[in-house]
Amino acid sequence: MRMTYPASSLGVGGRSTFRDSQLTADPLVPTGDPLNWGVVSTGNIARTVTKELALLPDAGLHAVSSRSAESAQAFASEFGFTKSYVGHRQLLADDDVDIVYVAAPHGQHYSIVHDALTAGKHVLCEKAFTIDALEAAELVRLAGMNRVFLMEALWTRFLPSFQRALQIVHSGDLGTPHWARADLGFPAPRTTPLGRIWDPHAGGGALLDLGVYTLTWPVSVFGLPETVTAVGQLSAEGVDQQCDLQLSYKDAFAHATCSLVARCGATATIAAEDGRLDVFEGGNHPRTLVLTDSNGDVRAERFQPAGRGYTYELREVMDCVRAGKLESDLMPLAETQAVMSIFDEVRRQLGVHYPTTAERAE
Numbered sequence: 001m002r003m004t005y006p007a008s009s010l011g012v013g014g015r016s017t018f019r020d021s022q023l024t025a026d027p028l029v030p031t032g033d034p035l036n037w038g039v040v041s042t043g044n045i046a047r048t049v050t051k052e053l054a055l056l057p058d059a060g061l062h063a064v065s066s067r068s069a070e071s072a073q074a075f076a077s078e079f080g081f082t083k084s085y086v087g088h089r090q091l092l093a094d095d096d097v098d099i100v101y102v103a104a105p106h107g108q109h110y111s112i113v114h115d116a117l118t119a120g121k122h123v124l125c126e127k128a129f130t131i132d133a134l135e136a137a138e139l140v141r142l143a144g145m146n147r148v149f150l151m152e153a154l155w156t157r158f159l160p161s162f163q164r165a166l167q168i169v170h171s172g173d174l175g176t177p178h179w180a181r182a183d184l185g186f187p188a189p190r191t192t193p194l195g196r197i198w199d200p201h202a203g204g205g206a207l208l209d210l211g212v213y214t215l216t217w218p219v220s221v222f223g224l225p226e227t228v229t230a231v232g233q234l235s236a237e238g239v240d241q242q243c244d245l246q247l248s249y250k251d252a253f254a255h256a257t258c259s260l261v262a263r264c265g266a267t268a269t270i271a272a273e274d275g276r277l278d279v280f281e282g283g284n285h286p287r288t289l290v291l292t293d294s295n296g297d298v299r300a301e302r303f304q305p306a307g308r309g310y311t312y313e314l315r316e317v318m319d320c321v322r323a324g325k326l327e328s329d330l331m332p333l334a335e336t337q338a339v340m341s342i343f344d345e346v347r348r349q350l351g352v353h354y355p356t357t358a359e360r361a362e
């Protein structure tokens with residue numbers, strides 16, 4: 001299906017930026033200019049990212065909020081937060097919180113981020129950014145109006161390995177790239193009560209959970225596709241249990257596959273006229289880039305991230321906020337919005353329908 005993108009998006013063919021300095025910058029080096037974080041929610045990724053925040057010498061673990069007082073207090077005492085709050089609104093009323101990290105399910109991102117931006121806080125919001133392009137556009141508008149920083153927490157984009165992959169591809173050393181593919185999949189358990197991955201109210205499904213990672217490879221290399229064609233199957237709950245996106249460009253095409261039922265791996269390939277770049281494992285957090293030239297000679301570049309790798313996106317947020325930037329050029333809001341438009345089109349083709357914003361906010 002031919003794509004049209006929001007007026008503010010990058011437009012067809014616009015490719016992502018990379019930053020040479022990101023290849024060497026150590027996020028753990030102190031800047032001497034601390035900023036206070038407030039973490040909303042106490043689930044899995046909140047724990048992982050909080051451990052990484054604790055590695056940054058200038059990140060103050062100031063406040064955490066949860067829907068339950070017990071969870072908030074337990075999380076605060078485990079990680080050493082100064083304050084714990086019941087519900088995100090209490091946390092947003094704390095003047096000492098500089099940056100809010102939103103780690104709720106994506107179905108709840110819009111309402112929480114909306115409140116945070118309205119309260120004048122800088123925001124790092126977990127992927128997928130929202131449920132649809134309409135919600136994303138409203139949050140981007142609000143952030144601009146309130147002159148606060150806003151970014152989708154697509155951590156892959158800030159990793160030195162991913163930045164290096166883009167540097168290699170865009171350098172032309174492999175020749176012109178014409179083809180890319182990426183996959184990410186594993187069987188996701190069904191729990192009682194239903195976990196966020198399968199729950200339509202939480203924005204469940206493979207696309208929003210995993211498709212953000214697989215799509216980021218072709219979009220970073222080729223920019224926004226001219227057409228998108230999706231195939232996939234829905235779960236009993238009506239969310240996409242797996243899907244494959246075929247992306248078409250003027251002179252290239254790509255596949256992005258994601259699954260919640262099959263171990264399809266976590267790989268990525270970019271193929272160009274004179275060579276190929278492969279990631280054979282950890283496609284959303286590469287440790288090794290494998291380069292094959294036109295003679296078939298193979299060499300590997302290996303990377304050891306600081307912490308588990310979330311440190312880079314966290315440092316980027318703090319650097320941007322200190323510099324008075326309203327967004328990061330490594331993960332531009334226009335691209336986040338455009339990707340949400342692609343997801344809207346894919347869900348339209350697959351027949352996935354989520355509850356409305358108001359129903360999800362309840």
Ligand SMILES: NC(=O)c1ccc[n+]([C@@H]2O[C@H](COP(=O)([O-])OP(=O)(O)OC[C@H]3O[C@@H](n4cnc5c(N)ncnc54)[C@H](OP(=O)(O)O)[C@@H]3O)[C@@H](O)[C@H]2O)c1
Nearest residue numbers: 041042043044045046066067103104105106108126127128
């Ligand atoms: N960047 C990454 O590597 C990565 C990895 C995993 C997940 N994620 C993203 O992070 C988000 C959370 O995923 P997760 O795996 O951490 O999920 P999770 O373990 O289910 O945790 C989500 C937390 O959000 C809160 N919550 C749940 N339902 C809610 C509702 N209806 N309204 C408001 N808050 C609610 C709960 O915290 P309280 O009980 O404390 O309120 C819950 O523990 C998702 O958007 C996901 O895509 C990112």
